[in-house]
Amino acid sequence: MECHVPALLSIFLNVLAPVFLLVSFGYIAGPRLNLESRTLTRFSYFILIPAFTFDVMSNARIGAALAGQMVAYAIIVHLACAGVGYVVATLLSRSPKMVAAYMLIAIFGNVGNFGIPIVQFRFPGSDQALVAGTVYFLAISSIAFVVGVAAANWHRGSAWRAALAVVKTPALIAVPPALLVNSLQIELPPLLSRSISLLSAAMIPTMLVALGVQLSGAGMPRLTLDTVLAAVVRLVAGPALALALAPLFGLDGIERAVGVLQAAMPAAVLASIIAVENDLLPEFVITTVLFSTLLSIVTLTLVLAIV
Template identity: 50%
Template sequence: MFRQFLSVFAQVIIPVFGLVMISYVAGPKLKLEARTLSRTAYYLFIPAFVFDIFSKTRIEAALVARMAGYITVVHLLCVGVAILIAKLLKRPRDVVGGYILIAIFGNVGNFGLSLIDFRLGKAALVPATFYFIVLSFLSFVIGISAASWARGGGIRAVLSVFRTPALIAFALAALTNVFALPVPLFVTRMAGLLGQAMIPVMLVVLGLQMAATGRIRITADMCAASAVRLLIGPLMAFLLAFPFGITGTELATGILQSGMPAAIITTIIAIEYDLVPEFVTHTVLFSTIVSFFSLTLLLSLI
């Protein structure tokens, strides 16, 4: 077991965290801008990656429905646990909203896809990417709704999720699958080339964003919110697998995606809605650091 732990740490964790740390150290010195890279990834690399994966893959409709229901229920229960903890601690409305953001927004793109690729191989990227798509949609709907609720905002921002480039790319890829439409070779090659840049660029962006966060002061709320992401998430994913008939690679990727640290996007939303931004930002950094150990253990057990 210990040998397996060391193997996962050296071969899976270090390459991913290593790239993040290189960006963390070198980014400020080179004056790299996270916003430019993140927007490029958001509008080009991520949708290209999604289209490339799903335009070439055939997944049974029944399995797709089970996977979508499974990962949705897992994360809704995590949100429920987060709300319960915040209420038991008698936190105000804005802090409850911060808990919800952290519980629903896992780093299933930057960390999730890269770690799963290294640990489970290219074949596992299909279910992992599908979970990524479902969670991206769900996270924005729940996250923006929670932020709007906490600050009394409207529904317009929630509806903007339907314009997410990755979701549009998935819909186009699904159409080519369902109707067996041929994809021109130049489109396939362009999507493939752009998609290959997604994971390294997103890891570089994560390092840049972490460098901009600064030092943190550990609090009880920070530990509790991080525990929902790193512990409750994978536990829920494991317990709910049987009722949804999720097994094999779909189960392994579901558990891993449910145990990822909080995503950087939560800080952007927290700042935009003035939703305890310091608490959310510091929790993102804290959960990412702690996941260095929790993910090593989780990956060793998968």
């Protein structure tokens, strides 16, 4: 498939530029206005994301079989991506900590801050795409959190702590009541439904600005071979595996396209938080998160042209 420069430029301006513009607002305004990235992130994590999840899933029209296929697909793709990170770092004879850092970066894509808005801009007005993006977001976040924290703690045997943390994730807690409302066709009172919708609408701009504020504290990345390779594993292996494995799960159309997009996201800031909390080469992980975000301007434009 031949991708002409004008077409790529159009894709970048119409789909990616609005996302990066909001991130840039946070990057510039954060230090100048003394914005607290932790406050913005916690507000998004505990309030806005659950509201968004409930709003989408309570109104979703998707069969259980298809949802199961999508969840299995997302989990297998990202486990395979973590496997690629493990193989690359092992072949380079890196230390156990560096191997774990590669796996953390490989599996933890930014499917929330970046993934959801890019899906919305790529498929404007498509409820099917938004539902698919949300299902992938929940599945990928869950498996990434478990494997990421387990990898960071594999020498401490703390995988159960990761599993427990996932169970208590606010976005996942919002899923059962949303599915109950959906299946029973319960009509919520306007006071509640409108409040949830308003919070849901605030999620994307708040998360993008928060991402910019977080990245502003990282400074310019100092590139090393490991930084480049770990970022390439995240940005290239992810969508390549998603494209290759989609037929095995019977996925095509929007579900396939959204799955590939979500697999192509740069490393998530949450990966750097896990690295800091577990003393897993935090400077390396933070640098790679920032570098992969910058490099994704190119890689996501190409992936968008393909899907």
